[in-house]
Amino acid sequence: MSDLEEPPQGVGVKRALARWNQELQRIRSPILRYGLSVACVVLALGLALALQHYQFRDVELPVLSLAIAIVTWYAGIGPSVLAILLSTTCFNYFFIEPVHSFAVSTKDLPYFFTFLAWAALVAWFSTVSRRIEEGLRLARDRLQTEVEHRAQRETEIRRLNRELAKRATDLDATNKDLESFAYSVSHDLRAPLRHLVAYSELLQKEASSSLDDKSRRYMQTILQSAKRMGNLIDDLLAFSRVGRAETQNNLVSLEQLVKEVVAELREETNGREVAWKIGALPVCYGDRSMLKLVLANLVSNAVKFTRMRARAEIEIGCVDEKNKHEVEMFVRDNGAGFDMQYVDKLFGVFQRLHLAEQFEGNGIGLATVQRIIHRHGGKVRAEGAVDQGATFYFSLPNAQDAVERIRHDHTGTHFGR
């Protein structure tokens, strides 16, 4: 049993030989390789002469062949040709009658050629074998590099994955913070505000008879400001909800949505001349209530900012498509417009380009529009000029594309985030 457990002694020697064999084959210097060739032939010649001296017969040929084989094996094709030439010459000079001359008698010619052919064959076999081995070695080295690369890449991927997981956790934490912040605003900020309004009104009710006009106006301002702050908080919370709410994506007919939105604005457009021009609109893939909010914001803006026109013109349509992967819609009006210099501010939260006395609003509508469209994977932009009207564009991914994409990656309700 014990000899099974101990490694066989031959294995160690074999390995050492294999390594030595490989090391020798790696020799690249031509001086060493040709030197090996000459040394081998000289050694073989010495051995053959010695053997002949002790009356051993006909050993010179195998000994020289051995030398040629060794040279071919370890030094390659060039040195092997040299070895063949040298050993042929030596063989001719030392062993073929007449000895010690390079003359070859006719009867020795077949013997001589057989040796030459034999030597050439050995050289050829060795070369082929060497070439195959070389190829195998190269392949093995390539494989090894490949394996190393792959291992490296795997480590890299694992590192990136860890980083990503960490970032996701961070993001989750940030989101939770944001949510609790919004929640706290919703609960805690509103309560003192309600009290401010309520007690001011109570005060107004109880003491209005004893207050002079100036004091009454102050009271009124307190009330108005508090109410305005209430509206701001509500709008801000609504805006933050747009970012957090789960979306339910379906095929949505924008044409239908525009009809609903325009109908709902009827009250505001009553008594005004508004020329509606509603073009054909596509079916999109997205959250119906959010997309409706987008249209409601844009269209009510158009209605609001055309208030001073005798005849308001509002056009809603779809831009002719060059890009097949998205559709772009627009809402155009002939209202107050804006200076293109401030176009970057247009979609910011609480950014307003007009005075509150001119046009009411909190500056949150377009920010909401942008947020919703971004969540749907689209873009928003605007064009306009002061007093020349404005055009707001929003793009959405092609419904077909979006549906395909959903089918491919099962991200369902999270599409467009």
Next chain:
Amino acid sequence: MTTLGRILVVEDDPNDVELTLIALGEYHLANEVVVTRDGQQALDYLYCRGEFHTRSNENPAVMLLDLKLPRVDGLEVLQQIKTDESLKMIPVVVLTSSHEEKDKMRSYKFGVNAYVVKPVDFHEFVDAVKELGIFWAVVNEPPPGSMKKLP
């Protein structure tokens, strides 16, 4: 008989308590109100224990419940009431500042009877509370075992 109330208000903010009482007072319902200041006190009232152990054990006709409360919060109180055989019939109206969908969803899941967001505008607030009081304490027929309207 301060412990006999047809309307149980659970509200931690003293200003809101006062405003609610003013609003209910406009319809002369204020004297039928019991105010508890947190979830624990509300549950003590409902179970007639602690400071309320002497009260007669009829259920209130309606409960106006704030969500954000010290100690035991509104949702916990709601869950407790709606899973208790003797209390689950009490109509519970959540009266809160929160517009949050999450709060609404959870309240309705626990079986709340109504969810009212306190309006910022005082007149609207008064109207809302008044209407709640009138509807639940006067118009609505409370479940058997609740306190009857005082003559």
